[in-house]
Amino acid sequence: MRDVAVIGVGMNRWGELWEKSHRDIWTEAALEAVADAGVDRVDAMYVGCMSGGLFVGQEHLGAMLAEQLGMGPIPGTRVESACASGGLAFRQAVLAVAAGEHDVVLASGVEKMTDVDGGAATYALSTAADQEYECYHGITFPGLYAMMARVHMHRYGTTRKELAEVAVKNHAHGSMNPLAQFQGKVTAEQVMESVLVADPLRILDCSPITDGAAAVVVASLDAAKRMKGGAGAARPLVRVAASAHATDSMALHDRDDLCWLGATAKAAEIAYKKAGIGPEKLSFVEVHDCFTIAEIMVIEALGLVERGKGGGAAASGLTALGGKIPVNTSGGLKSKGHPVGATGVAQIREAVLQLRGEAADRQVKGARYGLTQNMGGTGASTVVHIFERIERGQGGMER
Amino acid sequence: MRDVAVIGVGMNRWGELWEKSHRDIWTEAALEAVADAGVDRVDAMYVGCMSGGLFVGQEHLGAMLAEQLGMGPIPGTRVESACASGGLAFRQAVLAVAAGEHDVVLASGVEKMTDVDGGAATYALSTAADQEYECYHGITFPGLYAMMARVHMHRYGTTRKELAEVAVKNHAHGSMNPLAQFQGKVTAEQVMESVLVADPLRILDCSPITDGAAAVVVASLDAAKRMKGGAGAARPLVRVAASAHATDSMALHDRDDLCWLGATAKAAEIAYKKAGIGPEKLSFVEVHDCFTIAEIMVIEALGLVERGKGGGAAASGLTALGGKIPVNTSGGLKSKGHPVGATGVAQIREAVLQLRGEAADRQVKGARYGLTQNMGGTGASTVVHIFERIERGQGGMER
Numbered sequence: 001m002r003d004v005a006v007i008g009v010g011m012n013r014w015g016e017l018w019e020k021s022h023r024d025i026w027t028e029a030a031l032e033a034v035a036d037a038g039v040d041r042v043d044a045m046y047v048g049c050m051s052g053g054l055f056v057g058q059e060h061l062g063a064m065l066a067e068q069l070g071m072g073p074i075p076g077t078r079v080e081s082a083c084a085s086g087g088l089a090f091r092q093a094v095l096a097v098a099a100g101e102h103d104v105v106l107a108s109g110v111e112k113m114t115d116v117d118g119g120a121a122t123y124a125l126s127t128a129a130d131q132e133y134e135c136y137h138g139i140t141f142p143g144l145y146a147m148m149a150r151v152h153m154h155r156y157g158t159t160r161k162e163l164a165e166v167a168v169k170n171h172a173h174g175s176m177n178p179l180a181q182f183q184g185k186v187t188a189e190q191v192m193e194s195v196l197v198a199d200p201l202r203i204l205d206c207s208p209i210t211d212g213a214a215a216v217v218v219a220s221l222d223a224a225k226r227m228k229g230g231a232g233a234a235r236p237l238v239r240v241a242a243s244a245h246a247t248d249s250m251a252l253h254d255r256d257d258l259c260w261l262g263a264t265a266k267a268a269e270i271a272y273k274k275a276g277i278g279p280e281k282l283s284f285v286e287v288h289d290c291f292t293i294a295e296i297m298v299i300e301a302l303g304l305v306e307r308g309k310g311g312g313a314a315a316s317g318l319t320a321l322g323g324k325i326p327v328n329t330s331g332g333l334k335s336k337g338h339p340v341g342a343t344g345v346a347q348i349r350e351a352v353l354q355l356r357g358e359a360a361d362r363q364v365k366g367a368r369y370g371l372t373q374n375m376g377g378t379g380a381s382t383v384v385h386i387f388e389r390i391e392r393g394q395g396g397m398e399r
Numbered sequence: 400m401r402d403v404a405v406i407g408v409g410m411n412r413w414g415e416l417w418e419k420s421h422r423d424i425w426t427e428a429a430l431e432a433v434a435d436a437g438v439d440r441v442d443a444m445y446v447g448c449m450s451g452g453l454f455v456g457q458e459h460l461g462a463m464l465a466e467q468l469g470m471g472p473i474p475g476t477r478v479e480s481a482c483a484s485g486g487l488a489f490r491q492a493v494l495a496v497a498a499g500e501h502d503v504v505l506a507s508g509v510e511k512m513t514d515v516d517g518g519a520a521t522y523a524l525s526t527a528a529d530q531e532y533e534c535y536h537g538i539t540f541p542g543l544y545a546m547m548a549r550v551h552m553h554r555y556g557t558t559r560k561e562l563a564e565v566a567v568k569n570h571a572h573g574s575m576n577p578l579a580q581f582q583g584k585v586t587a588e589q590v591m592e593s594v595l596v597a598d599p600l601r602i603l604d605c606s607p608i609t610d611g612a613a614a615v616v617v618a619s620l621d622a623a624k625r626m627k628g629g630a631g632a633a634r635p636l637v638r639v640a641a642s643a644h645a646t647d648s649m650a651l652h653d654r655d656d657l658c659w660l661g662a663t664a665k666a667a668e669i670a671y672k673k674a675g676i677g678p679e680k681l682s683f684v685e686v687h688d689c690f691t692i693a694e695i696m697v698i699e700a701l702g703l704v705e706r707g708k709g710g711g712a713a714a715s716g717l718t719a720l721g722g723k724i725p726v727n728t729s730g731g732l733k734s735k736g737h738p739v740g741a742t743g744v745a746q747i748r749e750a751v752l753q754l755r756g757e758a759a760d761r762q763v764k765g766a767r768y769g770l771t772q773n774m775g776g777t778g779a780s781t782v783v784h785i786f787e788r789i790e791r792g793q794g795g796m797e798r
Contacts, residue, residue: 053452059526060481063779075644082459099498127458245474247462380462
């Protein structure tokens, strides 16, 4: 297998983009990534999208967007894994380059969620859970994560305020991200006094409904080293050190432990082994904080904190910018927004910016390894990637 | 890249399966493929499905079906490219094995289309066309293919009876396929007198709404040669000689030629080059005859007949079993049925049966190379695969 590098990134301003179609917002991000990579053509493209059918009445996005990019007849493939669609689309792009099938590939994600009303959006999102075993009985995602939160609070003593601190931290990070949907800070009191959605989760514990897209360009590491064009020439290279994907039971009732994310733990185990590093080597991580409790469970499953100890991480400053292991410097799903198919790709964009030293006010100093974790549903599918900064040497390219 | 072989196939009886869920029908096919391969585990699985969201209210099928197979936490990835979803899922599985990322991978497809009424099914299928440029203005797939047929008839003199002969041939083939949805033969007169859908296409020119699934198992060719288990030991090996994917404009109005399938021609060109053969070497092909006119256009784009000469192929016997190049010995989408996400994988199953010499009454004698062509929408995405029979030598394994 060939080593793979990310050579370009793009993302549009996320939010409620009523004046733009899904096609428009995807194109903004994709063209930016291609320009950032300094290439004039890609050999293939992948797009992660959770439910083009239910959100915008459009499936067959691979073909449509390859044409939209002006690059038909290149292969265009849509990949879906609920809210992990973007991360999984990126993984397929990496495999295509690693296999030698394609040399330069665009990996992207898009979701246009505000063309339907809130009820229809909630229904569309519920198709990420097990319809027959969960949704037909009336539960939706806030309820599922609320049950996970309740178990975590009961078993480990996690507090309502600790949940709120995750939102406080991520909104603070997002206030430094000019593309984030929400750029205001919140206090723990504001979170705890916000509208109740599914006890104990309140509206400020939940990631929003968002329109948005993100895209990155991957190429073989060898090709990336030879590239002189674009803005890439003066930048460090970003190598894909590991790509891993694992699954868990779809329905919560089938799991041994309601507040342990088995697929995340499994994917992380594979990824650390492939990259040859452990979690202590990571400079930062971007994780799937669709609800505040999710970030708490994820950092446990990634081995950043002990099992059961995720609750205190945000409040203690451990996971804040400047802390030992900054989590979600982009603002996370909570503040940046969560256009479900795009989220996993936007995480990768943030990792690339950090490793290039281009993250501006939210830069993690000296970042060398970064990890992204993107999951679908209540964690039934999880994709983990590890990225490594590689300096370009003076007299040539060196590791 | 490693050479890849298909080592197992499975498919359930297709039709209106009201007593089974999408989960049930997928599992039947998947377990049969795993048993046929003689393996007790796969390392990853891919599933092609066009619109789990609109047909059954269930996305996130990769994770759900990996669990359903009893093989979680293996990676489970859903791929969508409208009616080419199955072929494209197979292609991703091939790439994963070729890259060395996984050794034994299940590639599958499923669609459960009869849980919604006809209007909702027509809407769901229309999401394979360009919603903004085509469907919002009222057209659906029979209308789009009817326009293509009218141009073909006008330009090349293709007749109404020639369209009908495609249906006659494929129903005759399907009458020998015990898993086909329709197993009765039809006459050209019956086709031409059947209910008008979109002039000139009548109901017997159209593939049906179907519930069904199909699955195959792929492994590296080297691993396949070493396998002694299952029913595989005594069988010829089936090598994936080429995998190709191309796209075309989504909306018909953007194409240079309304009745030329550019993505099929492009994918075929790539596939012939990869396989090192031309169309004259093929023993049979399975093509995407969603409408009778589609088969006519596809065999032209594949180079089996001259451009504009597809109309006479079925009537002359050229493409019938026993003819020079049998097309759709399985019965095709027309008779076997068309559960959209499963179709591309079922085509591959038929190719494997033919190359193994296991196609019973519909066997093509001495088949050595077979091609499958699976397309989405009006051909905006097309996946072409070429398969080669490799005999196992007496004293070992030989090409």
